[in-house]
Amino acid sequence: MANSDPGSIQVIDRLTALLEAIARHRDPVSLKVLAADTGLHPSTAFRILAAATENGLVAREGTGYRLGIRLLQLGSRVASHQDLRRAARPLMEALRDGIGETVNLTVRQGDEVVYLDRALPERMMRVEQRIGSRAPLHVTAVGKLMLGEAGEAACRDYARRTGLPGYTRYSFTDEEELVQHVSGCLRSGFAYDDEEAETGVGCIGVLVHDDAGNIVAGLSISAPIERRREEWVERLKDAGRELELRLG
Amino acid sequence: MANSDPGSIQVIDRLTALLEAIARHRDPVSLKVLAADTGLHPSTAFRILAAATENGLVAREGTGYRLGIRLLQLGSRVASHQDLRRAARPLMEALRDGIGETVNLTVRQGDEVVYLDRALPERMMRVEQRIGSRAPLHVTAVGKLMLGEAGEAACRDYARRTGLPGYTRYSFTDEEELVQHVSGCLRSGFAYDDEEAETGVGCIGVLVHDDAGNIVAGLSISAPIERRREEWVERLKDAGRELELRLG
DNA sequence: GCGTAATATTCCGCAATACGCAATCGATTT
DNA sequence: AAATCGATTGCGTATTGCGGAATATTACGC
Structure with a gap:
C-alpha cells in the first residue's frame, strides 16, 4: 500500500x-x-x-x-508576525498597566484566531490565554470583527461551514443573529465578547489594519466579566490606532 | 546496513x-x-x-x-522552568523599568547558559538575547558565578573540556586567570561580564538559589558597556533575593 | 529483603516507508 | 518564444522504521 x-x-x-x-x-x-x-x-x-x-x-x-x-x-524564532509582536508589545504592556487586565494580540488563521502574544497583569484572578492557542472566530471579540469585515456572505459561509458550535449559553449559535450582531460590532469599531467563549470571561476587541486597509491583527482586553469597564473601549481603540501608526 | x-x-x-x-x-x-x-x-x-x-x-x-x-x-508550553519564568517575569519587568536596560533570566544546561526569558527596554540601542539561545559559561556573568559555585575542580574541568574559546579580546582564555577571577566573583555575590562575550556589551549577573541552596537560575542585566552603572548591582541582588522568596 | 508486577528499553526480522532519481510543471528572464 | 531555474510529483527500490517479543529496570507489596 x-x-x-x-x-x-x-x-x-x-x-x-x-x-x-x-x-x-x-x-x-x-x-x-x-x-x-x-x-x-x-x-x-x-x-x-x-x-x-x-x-x-x-x-x-x-x-x-x-x-x-x-x-x-x-518558538521564539517563529518569524511570522514578528514585527507585529515587536511593535505591539510595549503598547500592550502600557495598556495592561493602565487597566490592570490581560491584553491579547491575535491574528486570524482560517476559521480561528490565534493568540500571538499577551501582557498579563499582576493579580491573582486574571484571564490567561496561552500563546499559540486558538479560538473560533464567532466566540471572540476580535473574531467577530474579522467576520464582520469579511462581509455578510463570508460570515454566512463561516456559519454554515462550522455550524457555529456553542461554548457557553451566551455563544451565538444562530446564523441570523450572528450576522446581525457582527455588523453592529463592525459599525461601532469594536466588539464585546460577553461570556461567549467561557463563562465569566468578558472581552473587548478592536482590529488593527495596515495602510492598505487589510486586517493585520486584533487587539483585545480580557477580564472577569464583572470587572470589565466601558471606559476601556477608547483606550483600546487608541492603542489600536497607535499600533497602526507604528506599523505604517 | x-x-x-x-x-x-x-x-x-x-x-x-x-x-x-x-x-x-x-x-x-x-x-x-x-x-x-x-x-x-x-x-x-x-x-x-x-x-x-x-x-x-x-x-x-x-x-x-x-x-x-x-x-x-x-514553545510556550515548554514546562521546564515554567514556574520560574512565571515568578521571575514581574520582577524582571520592574527591574527593566527601573534601570532601562535588558534583564535576562538564564539557567545552566551542560557547559552553557540558556536564556529562558528577558525583559527588553523601550529604547533604540539595547542588548537583546533570543530566548532559547545559548552562551558558554566562561563568557557570561551568570555563567562565571555558576562555575564558581561548582568549585575549583569543576571549573578546571570545564576549562580543559572546553579549551576556553575566546569570543572577544576580553574573554578569559587562561585556566588560571579564570579560576582566580571566578572565585573573586563568587565572594562578592555577583559578577560582571566586561565585553567577554561580545565587544561593547557589559553585563551584571547574580545567582538565584532554592531553599536547599541549589542554583535555580541566573538573573542578569545586559547593556552597552558605557551605560552600565555600579548602582545596578544592589538592585539586581535585591531582585534575586525577592525571586528566591517567591520561589521558596 | 525478597518476590512480583509494571514499565521502560533493547533486539531483530520483515515489509512498509521514505528515498532519490528523473521527469513534469510553472514561473521568470532574456 | 525559448530557455533557464526552481518547485513538485511519480515510481521502483533499498532503507528505514515498525511492532512483537525478550530483557532490564524500577516500583511496590509483603
Missing part, C-alpha cells in the same frame, strides 16, 4: 502527536501514557521520543518526558 | 535540521536554500517540509518556508 496521503510522513505525524500529547500534560509524562494517548505502540513511541530527545525537542525528567528547550528557541 | 545510531530516526534528525535552518534565516527561505543548508536532496527536503507543514510546524509564505505557529504554541 502506498502513502495514504502523499505530503505526509508517518514519523512526523507521530512526532507531532507526541509533542502535542506532552504539551497537554503539565508534569512530565510517562511513556505509557504517551503511547496510550497517541495510540502508538510503546516501543514505537519510545524510539521516536528517544530521537526527539537527541534533537532537543523533548527532554527527560526522571523517567518521564517533557518538551525540550529547543522548542523554546524555535 | 543497520541504523548507524539506534535511538536516532533519520527523518526526525532531518526535520530538526530543517527547522534549525529555517530559524537561522530571518525571511522565508526557499526549498533550494534549505536543501543546500542541510545537504538534503531537494525532493527529500520538500517532502519533509510538506509533512511538517501539514502538522503546522512549518508554514508557507509564498514559495518559501517559515516556522509554523504551532511551534509558538509548543
Whole structure:
C-alpha cells in the first residue's frame, strides 16, 4: 500500500502527536501514557521520543518526558508576525498597566484566531490565554470583527461551514443573529465578547489594519466579566490606532 | 546496513535540521536554500517540509518556508522552568523599568547558559538575547558565578573540556586567570561580564538559589558597556533575593 | 529483603516507508 | 518564444522504521 496521503510522513505525524500529547500534560509524562494517548505502540513511541530527545525537542525528567528547550528557541524564532509582536508589545504592556487586565494580540488563521502574544497583569484572578492557542472566530471579540469585515456572505459561509458550535449559553449559535450582531460590532469599531467563549470571561476587541486597509491583527482586553469597564473601549481603540501608526 | 545510531530516526534528525535552518534565516527561505543548508536532496527536503507543514510546524509564505505557529504554541508550553519564568517575569519587568536596560533570566544546561526569558527596554540601542539561545559559561556573568559555585575542580574541568574559546579580546582564555577571577566573583555575590562575550556589551549577573541552596537560575542585566552603572548591582541582588522568596 | 508486577528499553526480522532519481510543471528572464 | 531555474510529483527500490517479543529496570507489596 502506498502513502495514504502523499505530503505526509508517518514519523512526523507521530512526532507531532507526541509533542502535542506532552504539551497537554503539565508534569512530565510517562511513556505509557504517551503511547496510550497517541495510540502508538510503546516501543514505537519510545524510539521516536528517544530521537526527539537527541534533537532537543523533548527532554527527560526522571523517567518521564517533557518538551525540550529547543522548542523554546524555535518558538521564539517563529518569524511570522514578528514585527507585529515587536511593535505591539510595549503598547500592550502600557495598556495592561493602565487597566490592570490581560491584553491579547491575535491574528486570524482560517476559521480561528490565534493568540500571538499577551501582557498579563499582576493579580491573582486574571484571564490567561496561552500563546499559540486558538479560538473560533464567532466566540471572540476580535473574531467577530474579522467576520464582520469579511462581509455578510463570508460570515454566512463561516456559519454554515462550522455550524457555529456553542461554548457557553451566551455563544451565538444562530446564523441570523450572528450576522446581525457582527455588523453592529463592525459599525461601532469594536466588539464585546460577553461570556461567549467561557463563562465569566468578558472581552473587548478592536482590529488593527495596515495602510492598505487589510486586517493585520486584533487587539483585545480580557477580564472577569464583572470587572470589565466601558471606559476601556477608547483606550483600546487608541492603542489600536497607535499600533497602526507604528506599523505604517 | 543497520541504523548507524539506534535511538536516532533519520527523518526526525532531518526535520530538526530543517527547522534549525529555517530559524537561522530571518525571511522565508526557499526549498533550494534549505536543501543546500542541510545537504538534503531537494525532493527529500520538500517532502519533509510538506509533512511538517501539514502538522503546522512549518508554514508557507509564498514559495518559501517559515516556522509554523504551532511551534509558538509548543514553545510556550515548554514546562521546564515554567514556574520560574512565571515568578521571575514581574520582577524582571520592574527591574527593566527601573534601570532601562535588558534583564535576562538564564539557567545552566551542560557547559552553557540558556536564556529562558528577558525583559527588553523601550529604547533604540539595547542588548537583546533570543530566548532559547545559548552562551558558554566562561563568557557570561551568570555563567562565571555558576562555575564558581561548582568549585575549583569543576571549573578546571570545564576549562580543559572546553579549551576556553575566546569570543572577544576580553574573554578569559587562561585556566588560571579564570579560576582566580571566578572565585573573586563568587565572594562578592555577583559578577560582571566586561565585553567577554561580545565587544561593547557589559553585563551584571547574580545567582538565584532554592531553599536547599541549589542554583535555580541566573538573573542578569545586559547593556552597552558605557551605560552600565555600579548602582545596578544592589538592585539586581535585591531582585534575586525577592525571586528566591517567591520561589521558596 | 525478597518476590512480583509494571514499565521502560533493547533486539531483530520483515515489509512498509521514505528515498532519490528523473521527469513534469510553472514561473521568470532574456 | 525559448530557455533557464526552481518547485513538485511519480515510481521502483533499498532503507528505514515498525511492532512483537525478550530483557532490564524500577516500583511496590509483603
